[in-house]
Amino acid sequence: MIKMTLVVATTLLSCVVATAQENTVAAPVADVANYDPTLSAKEAVLANWELAAAGIRAGRIVSANIVEMAETDAPYGVLVRQAQFAQKTMVQRYNSALWIQSATDRGEQFEIDANALTDAVAAVNAPCDLTDCSAQRAKLVAAFERATTKLETAAQAARAELDLRVDKIDAILLSEQLSIMSDYLASTDWGRDFHLTEFGRDGEELAARIVGAVALWRNIEPYVGLANKEVDAAINDASRHLLRTMRHKTRGATVLDSNGPEIAEIKAAADVLAIEFKRAAALFAS
16 A cells, blocks of 8 residues: 555544435455544545645645734744745645646636745745845735635635535545546646746645645545455556656756656656546446
8 A cells, every 4th residue: 555645634534524324335444554444435535625625724824824923023034934934835735735626617716826826935035135124024924915815715615625525425425536536637737837937846846736636545545445456456556656757757856847758757657547546436436
C-alpha cells in the first residue's frame, strides 16, 4: 500500500454528517494495514471532501492571521517572516484540492482568481530597507485580505460539494470519487495555469496538485481491494510510478512549460493511473 505525506483524512471525520443508511459496500477486515476499519465506504469518501475543504480553510486562517497581525504594532520584518510561512500553506493547500474542479460543473465557484495568490506572494517578496515600509505593509495587508476572502469562498464551495453528497449511497460515492480522480489526472488541469511562474514555483504547485489527487486513494483503497485485487495492485503500481516520475521531473524545477517534455512524461504516467482509476470506478457503477 502506498504511503502519502499528507495528513490522513480520517482525522477530519468529526466534521462529516453521518446518515443512518445501511452500507452497500462491505467494510474491510480490521487487520488491513494503515486503515481505520470503523469507517464505512461513505465516510471514507466524505473524508476526502472534508480534507479538501478543511485544507483550503487552513490557508484562509493563516492568511487572516497575517491581516490581524498587521493591525498590531508588530515590526514589518516580523510580519513578513510570518507571512512567508502563511503563503506556503495557502499555496500548497489550495493546489492540493484543485481536483475538485474536475468534480462538478460548478467548478468556477471553487476557482481562485489567479491574482489572489500571486499578489500575496508578491507582497511577501517586495523589497524594503526596513526604514520606511509603510507602502509595502499596506500592499501586504490588502493582498492577504483579498486572499482571505477568496480562500473562504473556495472553502465554502468545497464544503457545499460535500453536503450535496451526504445522502448518496456508498457505491455511488465510490464510483464518483474514482471517476473524479481519473478525469482530473487525464485532463492535465494539474499541468497548466500555475499562479507563481514569475516566482519560479511551478514545480511546487504541480507537485501539490498531483500528490493532493493521488492521496485520495489512501482512504478508499481497501474497498477497491475487496472488489478486485488485480485493479487494486495496478493502481498502487501506477501511483508509485506517477509519484516517482513527478518527483524526478519537478526536482529543482522553477518554470514548467505545459507543452514541454517534463509535463509530457508526467502526463504519460498520469494517463496510466487515470485508466486504472476508471476501471476501479466501474466496479461500483450501478
